[in-house]
Amino acid sequence: MVKLNEKFLHGFVSAEEIENIRSAASDAHTKLVNGTGEGNDFLGWVRLPENYDKEEFARIKIAAERIKQNSDILVVIGIGGSYLGARAAIEFCKSPLYNNLKKDTPDIYFAGNNISPTALTELLSICEGKDISVNVISKSGTTTEPAIAFRVFKSLLVEKYGEDGAKDRIFVTTDKARGTLKQFSDKAGYETFVVPDEVGGRFSVLTAVGLLPIACAGIDIDALMLGAQTAMKQFESFDLDNNAAVRYAVIRNILLGKGKNTEILVGYEPYMLMLNEWWKQLYGESEGKDGKGIFPASVVFSTDLHSMGQYIQDGQRNLFETVISVDNPGAEFVIPNDPANVDGLNFIAGRELDYVNKTAQTATIVAHNDGGVPNLLLNVADRTPASLGYLMYFFEFACGISGYILGVNPFNQPGVEAYKKNMFALLGKPGYEDMKNELEARIFG
Amino acid sequence: MVKLNEKFLHGFVSAEEIENIRSAASDAHTKLVNGTGEGNDFLGWVRLPENYDKEEFARIKIAAERIKQNSDILVVIGIGGSYLGARAAIEFCKSPLYNNLKKDTPDIYFAGNNISPTALTELLSICEGKDISVNVISKSGTTTEPAIAFRVFKSLLVEKYGEDGAKDRIFVTTDKARGTLKQFSDKAGYETFVVPDEVGGRFSVLTAVGLLPIACAGIDIDALMLGAQTAMKQFESFDLDNNAAVRYAVIRNILLGKGKNTEILVGYEPYMLMLNEWWKQLYGESEGKDGKGIFPASVVFSTDLHSMGQYIQDGQRNLFETVISVDNPGAEFVIPNDPANVDGLNFIAGRELDYVNKTAQTATIVAHNDGGVPNLLLNVADRTPASLGYLMYFFEFACGISGYILGVNPFNQPGVEAYKKNMFALLGKPGYEDMKNELEARIFG
Numbered sequence: 001m002v003k004l005n006e007k008f009l010h011g012f013v014s015a016e017e018i019e020n021i022r023s024a025a026s027d028a029h030t031k032l033v034n035g036t037g038e039g040n041d042f043l044g045w046v047r048l049p050e051n052y053d054k055e056e057f058a059r060i061k062i063a064a065e066r067i068k069q070n071s072d073i074l075v076v077i078g079i080g081g082s083y084l085g086a087r088a089a090i091e092f093c094k095s096p097l098y099n100n101l102k103k104d105t106p107d108i109y110f111a112g113n114n115i116s117p118t119a120l121t122e123l124l125s126i127c128e129g130k131d132i133s134v135n136v137i138s139k140s141g142t143t144t145e146p147a148i149a150f151r152v153f154k155s156l157l158v159e160k161y162g163e164d165g166a167k168d169r170i171f172v173t174t175d176k177a178r179g180t181l182k183q184f185s186d187k188a189g190y191e192t193f194v195v196p197d198e199v200g201g202r203f204s205v206l207t208a209v210g211l212l213p214i215a216c217a218g219i220d221i222d223a224l225m226l227g228a229q230t231a232m233k234q235f236e237s238f239d240l241d242n243n244a245a246v247r248y249a250v251i252r253n254i255l256l257g258k259g260k261n262t263e264i265l266v267g268y269e270p271y272m273l274m275l276n277e278w279w280k281q282l283y284g285e286s287e288g289k290d291g292k293g294i295f296p297a298s299v300v301f302s303t304d305l306h307s308m309g310q311y312i313q314d315g316q317r318n319l320f321e322t323v324i325s326v327d328n329p330g331a332e333f334v335i336p337n338d339p340a341n342v343d344g345l346n347f348i349a350g351r352e353l354d355y356v357n358k359t360a361q362t363a364t365i366v367a368h369n370d371g372g373v374p375n376l377l378l379n380v381a382d383r384t385p386a387s388l389g390y391l392m393y394f395f396e397f398a399c400g401i402s403g404y405i406l407g408v409n410p411f412n413q414p415g416v417e418a419y420k421k422n423m424f425a426l427l428g429k430p431g432y433e434d435m436k437n438e439l440e441a442r443i444f445g
Numbered sequence: 446m447v448k449l450n451e452k453f454l455h456g457f458v459s460a461e462e463i464e465n466i467r468s469a470a471s472d473a474h475t476k477l478v479n480g481t482g483e484g485n486d487f488l489g490w491v492r493l494p495e496n497y498d499k500e501e502f503a504r505i506k507i508a509a510e511r512i513k514q515n516s517d518i519l520v521v522i523g524i525g526g527s528y529l530g531a532r533a534a535i536e537f538c539k540s541p542l543y544n545n546l547k548k549d550t551p552d553i554y555f556a557g558n559n560i561s562p563t564a565l566t567e568l569l570s571i572c573e574g575k576d577i578s579v580n581v582i583s584k585s586g587t588t589t590e591p592a593i594a595f596r597v598f599k600s601l602l603v604e605k606y607g608e609d610g611a612k613d614r615i616f617v618t619t620d621k622a623r624g625t626l627k628q629f630s631d632k633a634g635y636e637t638f639v640v641p642d643e644v645g646g647r648f649s650v651l652t653a654v655g656l657l658p659i660a661c662a663g664i665d666i667d668a669l670m671l672g673a674q675t676a677m678k679q680f681e682s683f684d685l686d687n688n689a690a691v692r693y694a695v696i697r698n699i700l701l702g703k704g705k706n707t708e709i710l711v712g713y714e715p716y717m718l719m720l721n722e723w724w725k726q727l728y729g730e731s732e733g734k735d736g737k738g739i740f741p742a743s744v745v746f747s748t749d750l751h752s753m754g755q756y757i758q759d760g761q762r763n764l765f766e767t768v769i770s771v772d773n774p775g776a777e778f779v780i781p782n783d784p785a786n787v788d789g790l791n792f793i794a795g796r797e798l799d800y801v802n803k804t805a806q807t808a809t810i811v812a813h814n815d816g817g818v819p820n821l822l823l824n825v826a827d828r829t830p831a832s833l834g835y836l837m838y839f840f841e842f843a844c845g846i847s848g849y850i851l852g853v854n855p856f857n858q859p860g861v862e863a864y865k866k867n868m869f870a871l872l873g874k875p876g877y878e879d880m881k882n883e884l885e886a887r888i889f890g
Contacts, residue, residue, distance in 0.1 A: 007888075080751025097567050099545060113748045115802035116714045117778040122542050144805075145747060147788035148798065151781050184787040201751075261761055262707065262740060269561045281752030288756025295707060295761060296753075297742050302590060303558045305864060306525025306646075307726030308741075311733025313860030316706055316740065333562040336596050342629040343592035347874055353593065356872065357560035360589075362888060363867030371863065415758030418816065419750060422808030427801065429792055443452075443807060 001227065001390040004244040005377035008365050009251065012320075012374035017254050018247070021405070022240050025250050028404035029238040032397070037404050039411030044198030045396060048206055049228035049389070056193060057221075060208055063171055063191060064215035068105055071169070072130040075123070076213045077112035077149045078137035080281060081201025082173075085392075086110075086213035088278035089205065092388055093219045096270050105218040112136070112149030120152065132157070135216075137173040137209050139195040141181025144423075163188075173208045200411055202282045203396055206389070220385045227389025235397045245394050248322075248376070249402035255320045255374055256294050256406075264312065265298040266323040268361050271383070273300050275324075275391075282395055286403045286410040293406065302360050309364075313371045320374040324391075325361060328382040329354045446672065446835040449689040450822035453810050454696065457765075457819035462699050463692070466850070467685050470695050473849035474683040477842070482849050484856030489643030490841060493651055494673035494834070501638060502666075505653055508616055508636060509660035513550055516614070517575040520568070521658045522557035522594045523582035525726060526646025527618075530837075531555075531658035533723035534650065537833050538664045541715050550663040557581070557594030565597065577602070580661075582618040582654050584640040586626025589868070608633075618653045645856055647727045648841055651834070665830045672834025680842045690839050693767075693821070694847035700765045700819055701739050701851075709757065710743040711768040713806050716828070718745050720769075720836075727840055731848045731855040738851065747805050754809075758816045765819040769836075770806060773827040774799045 006013070031037030032046065067074055076086060087110055090098055099107045109123055134157060136150045157166035172185040173193040185192050193208030204210060206228055215221045235245045252263060263283070265276050276298035287293035299308050312319060335356070337349035348356055365375045381387050403410025425435035451458070476482030477491065512519055521531060532555055535543055544552045554568055579602060581595045602611035617630040618638040630637050638653030640646075649655060651673055660666045680690045697708060708728070710721050721743030732738035744753050757764060780801070782794035793801055810820045826832050848855025870880035 079748065083748075084752060095563070095567055097571065100571055101567060102570070113751075114713075114715060114745070115747050115798060115805055117774055117798040117802070118540070118776040119715050120778050120798065121776040122540055122546060125547070126542065126545055142788045142790070144790065144801070147790050148780055148801075151783050151788070151790075155781060180787045180789070184785060261763065268559075270559060270564050277752065284753050284756035284760070288758075288760030290759065291762060293756055293760040295742070295756065295764070297740070300559070302560050303524065303528075306558075306861065307529060307722065308729050309864065310858045310860040311729035311738055311740065313733075313863050314735065315729070315733030315738040317736060318706065319740070329562055331562040331566040333565050335593055336600060338596050340629060342625045343587045343596070344625070345587070345589065345592050345596075348872055351872075353560060353562040353565065356589070356593075357562070359871045360560055360864065360868050363871050363884075364864040366884060366888065367863035367867050371860065413755045415755040415816065416751065418758050418812035419754065419805065419809040422812050423801075423805050426804045426808050427793055427796075439808075439811060443811065 001230065001381050001387045002244060002394050003379040004247055005379060006247070006251070008369050008375035008377060012258075013251055013254050018240065018250055021250050021254065024405050025240060025246055025401065026238050028249070028401045029246060031404050032400040033236055038409035042198055042200045042203070042411035044196050045200075045203035045206070046400075047232070048199065049225055049232045049393060052206070052225065053194070056208060057211070059191070060193065060211050060215055061221070063212060066168070067133045067171075067216050068218070070131060071106045071133040073107045073109060073127055073132045074213065074216050075127070075132055075134045075153055076108060076110050076137065077134060077146045077153065078110070078209070079113040079143060079145045081204050082137035082146070082195075082209055083110055083113045084274065084278040084281055085205025085210040088274040089210060089214045089219060089224070089388060090217045091271050091274045093383055093385055094217055096273060098217065103218070106133075106216060108213060108217055111153065112146035115145055115148070120149065124152070124156070127156070133169040133171065135171040135173060135212050137195070138181060139175050139179070139201070141174055141179045141184075171212060173212065200413075202285055205278070205392055224385040224389040227384075227386035228393040230386075231390040231393035231397070235394070245398040246401055248394075248398040249405055251376060252294060252320075252322075252402060253405045259318055260320040260374065262295040262297055262319050264319060264321045265296065266321050267298075267300050268302070268357055269326060269329060270300055270303075272324060276300070279395055282399050283402075285413050285416070286399050287406055287408060289408050289412075289415060292408055301364060302357075305364060312368055312373060317372045320376070321368060322376045322378060323361065323365060324378045324380060325358070326380050326383060329357070330383040446675065446826050446832045447689060447839050448824040449692055450824060451692070451696070453814050453820035453822060457703075458696055458699050463685065463695055466695050466699065469850050470685060470691055470846065471683050473694070473846045474691060476849050477845040478681055483854035487643055487645045487648070487856035489641050490645075490648035490651070491845075492677070493644065494670055494677045494838060497651070497670065498639070501653060502656070504636070505638065505656050505660055505666070508657060511613070512578045512616075512661050513663070515576060516551045516578040518552045518554060518572055518577045519658065519661050520572070520577055520579045520598055521553060521555050521582065522579060522591045522598065523555070523654070524558040524588060524590045526649050527582035527591070527654055528555055528558045529719065529723040529726055530650025530655040533719040534655060534659045534664060534669070534833060535662045536716050536719045538828055538830055539662055541718060543662065548663070551578075551661060553658060553662055556598065557591035560590055560593070565594065569597070569601070572601070578614040578616065580616040580618060580657050582640070583626060584620050584624070584646070586619055586624045586629075616657060618657065645858075647730055650723070650837055669830040669834040672829075672831035673838040675831075676835040676838035676842070680839070690843035691846055693839075693843040694850055696821060697739060697765075697767075697847060698850045704763055705765040705819065707740045707742055707764050709764060709766045710741065711766050712743075712745050713747070713802055714771060714774055715745060715748075717769060721745070724840055727844050728847075730858050730861070731844050732851055732853060734853050734857075734860060737853055746809060747802070750809060757813055757818060762817045765821070766813060767821045767823060768806065768810060769823045769825060770803070771825050771828060774802070775828040
């Protein structure tokens, strides 16, 4: 379902260089599969496509059916890994214009991923007069952004439907036992789903975190899991020649070693935009530590060929690109003939638009190669949930290996706490008094 | 309307370093203002906020009124600079959810900025049963992406409204005299607006290119121009101490000289997303050439603190951030009290959400500073068109200076042609036969 094409790495990465890294790659693979590396308490995602909780999975499907039947809008409250996976899947399998298209599933809006009064106010106005359900996703229940949004939407639902009615419209994805949100939900009678202990946020798309919103969009989550399972079985044995996840991890580390410290993930369809964002968290948060890591950037071409194209072609040469090409884009459109031929494009009239898009892709890869930018091409079969499940697992598995090759713990994110501590101190959270004084002296002194 | 706060550059950029670059900065400023530098045939945007065509400006407002009255949807067809400015302005002044909000102005969809069959098919389905107008924006009229979209929407309008009816709903922004699109439009009776010769696409937001779609969204374009004019007058004299555009240009070049070759533009409101994209084209395309330039990236916090935050805090140290803070965010929302205090956030109940957002911003700047990331803070007063006009002109003017300091021609984009030539050859465009054979041998051989 995903094929790696290394043709456009020619002259940038040699077979010998790949061979030289064999033992490091094999060690990394072993660490991941056997759970013997750093961060091995967060490897629950590795066997997840097989070992997932089937009883909960069935409940997710039932909850999704209920939401589809009684709601015009599902508000999904979560941030980071509790937001990007579901949104990426919905845009990839359905559309970035999902909410604007006619359909028989609810609109899905994502809240609690910012601290913006404009975003919250606008979403509330969009919800006016609509039937809504809420899925709040927060392991601890205390993360600032989703917590604030949940306060607001919980009140709204209680006001609109009463305590009893709200109960049937609030779905809580949180820790299985610990945390005040779990306790509160049980008491209030909200249906709860689990953010597993051993699965970090950026690896959680195939848990209830991603699955409930994805199912509400009418996406077949059985197929999604099956696709991931296929990938899991394909990648579990080390094979430097044929394991695409291993090769991707190896190649990007070789490129990093040659000063290519920015990787641009490239899509050619607007529905790739949020998958790009999901990938940026996965790789940026897993590898960006200890002064190391590849800076993850992304573009959607041909749109961004007319903005970032110049830089990629001719700017500083610290870049490489990983291009995701979806073989069957999911729609057909024939370019019409124009008798006046005002634009001079009749030489492509009668052609499929996707043929032109794919030609632009090949043309761009060659041009960027000529400009000194290595290109790695990933062919994905189509936009089906199975292909997406496969692709997402591919990226997750490759990420684990890549991080171990790089020499970091790919499964922690210690740097995310720094701003939070400062914020709590500045906001006057009890217990942060000393830090508050010190910070205020620095900022305002 | 825009204030530069350099406090968080402390320890990264010294007063002496700024002083050392005085003469280069002064030369760059002179080149820009006197038109004596490379690319000086593309400086029409410098005096534009004063010298713009008042007759055409009046026609833009009339056309916008007509579109607002007779259209549910305006389809804006353009790519790169013919797309990003208008979209950035509409999202900044109105909302990224503009199309989903109740309003008395038309929905505005952007087409012709990709070669995606899914995007085109979906937009056509959204247009079903709606009254639509089209604004096609293309200097030459032959750029592939907008040309294909215009073929489709022109046919649709003729089919729906007849040749005569379509005439009143098609607005063409193109070259003032040359090009087949201008000739065809005159013959067909479409109202035309001008993409001026001496204004490159990425500097064109304050011409008809940006102004017509912006006006259709109900944004006051007089105020937008006035804001830009204020900026123009403020920046036209060189003053290393007080000219914010000069200082921004100087500081980023100093940081580049110290190995900070990636600049991240940071916003704290979802409505900043497309302004970030507009900025990326402006700087990436102006400076990314001859192996030089700062790689432009962007984030929207706090969302992306939970994805890119780890990397920025702890990854490779080749980054700096430019933070745009909008003093008055344009909405108020008080955090509600929760008697159960499930999330432990009652210590901020009763606070404005924007207060928390601004505190997160300060907290993050300090945290990233501590992580070794220089931060430049840009304070913008509000989301009014005047502030936006000022801000956009600020970035344009600073970009010209910055490019000259860097030693490139900031006003060309030679690298954008490379993929186009390859694409035309591979598509079999007459005249590209030799190149086609050569490329095919490389790709498929």
